[in-house]
Amino acid sequence: MYKSISKATLFAVVAFGFLSCNNDDDASVKYELPQIADSGVKLPYTVLKTENGVEVRNGGFGSAATAHPTNEGEFYALTDRGANIKFGSNKIFPTPDYTPRIGHFKLNTDGTVEMKNEILFSNPSGELISGKPNPEGYGATGEIAYDEDKVTVLSADKYGLDSEGLVAMKDGSFWVSDEYGPHIVHFDANGKQIERLSPKGIKGESGDRKLPAVLETRWANRGMEGLAITPDETTLVGIMQSTLYNPSKAEVADFTITRIVTFDIETGATKQYLHKQEKAKNSNSEIVALSNTEFLIVERDGAFTKDTNKSEVQKHIYKIDISNATDVSDANDTLNGKLINGNTIEQSTWDELTAAGIVPVTKTLAVDLIAALGDYPHDKLEGIWLINANTIGVINDDDFAVWTGNDSATIQKYISNTETNENIDGNTLYIVNF
Known part of the structure; x- marks a missing residue:
């Protein structure tokens, strides 16, 4: 069962202990978790551009979150590829030269969040990358990128990332997973690809x-929507957002079948495990390690509570354990992976997988965020900051405060699909116990 934080608990001051001597602040000063209301605290943003009264914001820091490895009260948050608008099966990029980046934030003792700095991603030569799709052969998804005129085709970017998962290492470097290839990229402390x-x-x-x-x-x-590192920093653990189209969308038997992959950093060895979603076509949006085998994951739908019966909206955080799950790796590493009676895993039902001796990861509900907070008004719960052994901060992806209109136009994103006079969606930090 989940454990919700009462308002009294949220308003309590919790001592963390002494800060690491690596912190910029005085190491003799205790950091105390400040008072954060159920309504959360917004992250700061700047405006990238304004057109026809619509702000494209930077913003966007919510595709993933992770604790600073040494400085208590500080965390990193990740943007994705930048503002993008549906254009059929393609995308319009209102800010096509935007560089995906990491924001370094601090939760101050007065309950505000400040940005300490940004780390922009660059290629091995030190040139800034973009969020535009990869060319064929380098991880292309089939999407074509267009400028806002809906005519000009933008060039593909070999190093482009739709960044979604984030790990911060003790040596100052970062690992980032994405939705194109999918790729996992190792960056140095300045954001240069390693x-x-x-x-x-x-x-x-x-x-x-x-x-x-x-x-x-x-x-x-x-x-690969989420990425974690085991506490011993030996193994990366990535989670796919949804069911693979393996071998095609039309042939998928069950859209609750999703995959987790591990990567041994020293040896390069990989393993794969299955995770069963609560509802078909849900999104696994984040993963963070509690131990070498236990993790917290986000599993959510894409609904707003203002548009849907609140009891039907899912913004859940689960504790999973991979220790007894079956490794479903394919010894020959073929495009369609391990086969079950001649079918891919995604062509199989759970009953067929069980009959074949395949055991998925175990999962238990850790937090129902709507129940814990009374409401969670955002559609995209995507980041978890592990604060201590039973406390997390969660952050939403605000899509740079824009989304798609009926004519593929750039319009302001509000915390509802149907209203245009409510608060603009913004990256917001909430704190809960699990």
Whole structure:
């Protein structure tokens, strides 16, 4: 069962202990978790551009979150590829030269959040990358990027990332997963690419170090949505947002079948496990490690509570354990992966998988965020900051405060699909116990 925080608990002051001596602040000063109301606290933002009264914001810091590895009260939050608008099966990019980035934030003792700095991603030569799709052979999803005029086709970016998962290492470097390839990229402390891991068959610069080939069959725009590192910093653990289209969307038997992949940083060895979603086509939006085998994950739908019966909206955080799950890796690392009676895993039912001896990860509900807070008005719960052994901060992806209108126009994003006079959606930090 989940454990919700009462308002009294939220308003209590919780001492964390002394800060690491690596912190910029005085190490002799205790950091205390400040008072945060159920309504949360907004992250700061700037405006990238304003057109026809619509603000495109920077903003966007909510695709993932992770604790600063040494400084208590500080966290990192990740943007994705930048503001993008549906245009048929393609995308319009209102700010096409936007560089995906990490924001370094601090939760101050007065309950406000400040941005300490930004880390922009660059390629191995130190040139800033974009969020535009990859070219064919390098992890392309089939999407074509257009300028706002809906005519000009934007060039693809070999190093482009739709960044979604984030790990901060003690040496100052970062690992980031994405939705294109999907790729997992190692960046140095300044955001410069060190290594790029891609599924076997996708061109990259990691030599023989590859992700499983089957991940290339990801549902476009629902790739590796979350990334974690085990506490011993030996193993990356990524979670796919949704069911793979393996071998195609039309042949998927059950849209609750999703995959988790582990990558041994030293050896490059991988393993794969299955996770069963609560509802078909849900989104696994985040993963964070509690131990080498236990993790917190976000599983959510895409609904707003202002548009839907609140009891039907799902913004859940689960505790999962992979220790007794079956490794479903394919020994030959083929594009379609391990087969069950001649079918791919995604062509199989859970009954068929069970009969074949395949055990998914175990899961228990840790937090129902709507029940814990009384409401959670955002559609995209995507980031978890692990604060201590039983406290987390959660952050939403605000889509840079824009979304798609009926004519593929750029319109302001509010916390409802139907209203245009409510608060603009913004990255907001909430704190709960689990």
